[in-house]
Amino acid sequence: MNALTLPDIAAQASRQALPLEWVGMCGIALPVFFDGQRLNAKADAGVSLDDGNARGIHMSRLYLALELLEQENLSPVLLRRVLQRFLDSHEGLSSSAHLSIHADLLLKRPALISPLAGWKSYPVTIEARLKNAMFHVELKIDVPYSSTCPCSAALSRQLIQQQFIDDFANKPPQHADVLAWLGSPNGIIATPHSQRSSAKLRVRLADFLDELPLIAIINDAEAALGTAVQTAVKRADEQAFALANGQNLMFCEDAARRLNLALKRSTGINAFHIRVTHAESLHAHDAVAESRFSWELA
Numbered sequence: 001m002n003a004l005t006l007p008d009i010a011a012q013a014s015r016q017a018l019p020l021e022w023v024g025m026c027g028i029a030l031p032v033f034f035d036g037q038r039l040n041a042k043a044d045a046g047v048s049l050d051d052g053n054a055r056g057i058h059m060s061r062l063y064l065a066l067e068l069l070e071q072e073n074l075s076p077v078l079l080r081r082v083l084q085r086f087l088d089s090h091e092g093l094s095s096s097a098h099l100s101i102h103a104d105l106l107l108k109r110p111a112l113i114s115p116l117a118g119w120k121s122y123p124v125t126i127e128a129r130l131k132n133a134m135f136h137v138e139l140k141i142d143v144p145y146s147s148t149c150p151c152s153a154a155l156s157r158q159l160i161q162q163q164f165i166d167d168f169a170n171k172p173p174q175h176a177d178v179l180a181w182l183g184s185p186n187g188i189i190a191t192p193h194s195q196r197s198s199a200k201l202r203v204r205l206a207d208f209l210d211e212l213p214l215i216a217i218i219n220d221a222e223a224a225l226g227t228a229v230q231t232a233v234k235r236a237d238e239q240a241f242a243l244a245n246g247q248n249l250m251f252c253e254d255a256a257r258r259l260n261l262a263l264k265r266s267t268g269i270n271a272f273h274i275r276v277t278h279a280e281s282l283h284a285h286d287a288v289a290e291s292r293f294s295w296e297l298a
């Protein structure tokens, strides 16, 4: 039997000469390593197709370059090496390379009071680009938190005051009576609404960073927001959480401003874009605020 040469369509001339900005593969399953964890990731890998006459890029060369990610902890230098390999394997065809890695980062979080702890999952995307020796890394991180509406709290307080006036209209308040009243349903006749909320952070990193500051950014964001979503919870933890929410009333605007300050204080961040969403229980729609810093210029 004669050995047949395999047809190579990608090497053919394109019928329509036109360069393309991005060509590659999306959703490639891949294990990556970060902070001692093996993450189940999905990668999008692509290059520009500058030669408008070339029919296609060489997908397999991008795919094989991703093997580098199986061996080392994710870092800016490793991402750059992968992108350089994308370009080296497409010499004459491509001048820019792009890689996105989507994964869920698991962090163990202690309870507020009890000695318990549990895992929290943070969706993250790490995006790296290389063009004309210019290398950029952008992080996208979702941080869930709890927010309690300050307006609803004030309105609830007013109703509680009204109830107090009604219940103690004809008697001078005695300490024991007031204490008992505070512990009764009438003492909390109205409650403010709280909602599970989410902050989507997009951050462009400075060139000098050796590591990806994913965990530092998550920790800074949660500290700024004040009422992170909890994991393992006993009653003592739930009570501490209720107190924390009561002391931490916020509109979505408040949350966006706090995150803006926190990210400006962080080192190694050149630009950022924040979008917070409060999934209101008052409405069937969300309250949303955005804030950005140097985002258009970056």
Ligand SMILES: Nc1nc2c(ncn2[C@@H]2O[C@H](COP(=O)(O)OP(=O)(O)OP(=O)(O)O)[C@@H](O)[C@H]2O)c(=O)[nH]1
Pocket: 008, 009, 010, 055, 056, 057, 058, 059, 060, 061
């Ligand atoms: N460029 C391109 N390739 C595709 C597409 N869909 C599937 N492929 C296949 O991806 C496979 C890998 O392509 P290449 O990397 O060029 O494979 P190859 O020619 O064996 O490898 P090299 O010798 O390194 O060029 C081929 O079998 C293509 O047909 C597509 O939309 N575009």
